[in-house]
Amino acid sequence: MISDKTAAAPPGASDLQRLADALAPVGDGGLRERKKRARRELLIDATHRLVDAHGLDAVTVEAICAEAGVSTRTFFNYFETKDDAVLGHVPWPVESDAARTFAAGGPSGHLLADLQVLIGAVLGEPPVGRDRFTRAFELAAREPRLLARHIAWFEQHKGQVVALVRERLGADPDRDPEVVASLAMFLTHATFLRWDAAGGAGEGADHLAHVVAELRALVAE
């Protein structure tokens, strides 16, 4: 157990419960929801702490669970893979007003420009804290195995982009939705690279703008 019993906690109030309560303002559901989220955070934090201390390969799932005070079986109810916990992967919903605007052909009517707007919007609302996100990105850059999983997680979202592009383009034979979606992935990926190289500073949309500008220059040249 990790709990520091400094203040006399009310009986029955576990670490988990306190954490869940602390999340109350954010949580929109009942106690059940909050606890679930809290435990997820707890596990990811424990994982990061141990990996920082001992390195990825020296950390076992068992150790993580001991640190978090949870059974190993429960761990695998939260994450498919040990690596997923390390990366703190959470689905990143592409749906939004921006997505609907894009699918409808807006806002400008120029495919590339609108793609840039869409990606910028998605980049603006990450599903997890920015610090944790960049942390995951750094780890992935170092460990090839994690990179594979990171890319896979990333690639999972391509399907949503393909759907949006397809909706926008209809049956245009000159545009392959797969290729357009791949381009979107490239833009996002390159943006992340620059973002990471900048130490996580600045806004995603700005880095994205730079990448798009570079692409335009490359093609125009």
Added chain:
Amino acid sequence: MISDKTAAAPPGASDLQRLADALAPVGDGGLRERKKRARRELLIDATHRLVDAHGLDAVTVEAICAEAGVSTRTFFNYFETKDDAVLGHVPWPVESDAARTFAAGGPSGHLLADLQVLIGAVLGEPPVGRDRFTRAFELAAREPRLLARHIAWFEQHKGQVVALVRERLGADPDRDPEVVASLAMFLTHATFLRWDAAGGAGEGADHLAHVVAELRALVAE
């Protein structure tokens, strides 16, 4: 053992040896080299056969080794992972005359056009048989786990491209080698997608040309 003892084989001539002998014209090394390559092929073939018959998850390394007549321990001397055997991964050397030309600033002087030439050249000399390559790609398209590994293997080569781009560009502050290399990866990836969608028909360079044209249209629009 799987060997069919139909014809009376000369004593001492195992399946492996015969296979190694068959590879003799291709092999440049001694018997040792040929046997090693032969065994590699043997294992990949066995893996493909079993995966085709029973599906990826139903095939164990043990079964593969039984089929190939090799100990499981040996299997892992050849491949880091079961998935690597399924995909038949082999490093794809980017170095070539085309690579040196590109690094030197040729052949046309236009970065994107020359990138296209470079990728086309690399695509023209795959390190393994084309049939096996497309087979691997199909498998990867179906199984998300394999896709991850495939992309990771793919991404491993980015370093070489970055080096080439850096050599070509020198210290141009307006061009980020990472971004250019990512673009190259995107072009290659999209080419593979089209190639696969076409059932493996046609030349890689042609599909690539189509992708580049689409990119130009997108940017110009």
Added chain:
DNA sequence: CACTGCAATTGCAGTGTGTGCAATCTTGCA
């Protein structure tokens, strides 16, 4: 507050991947 439906946690036993090590066999070479 007692009661009940349902979700989450847990223990346990088992499968399969992948590794280190030492013994054994094969190949290349003198």
Added chain:
DNA sequence: TGCAAGATTGCACACACTGCAATTGCAGTG
């Protein structure tokens, strides 16, 4: 033929991950 280097193998083992059945905890109802 005999020796040194390389490859294969068996064995023991750590670890990731899964299915199942039992238990615990939350939420809503009367």
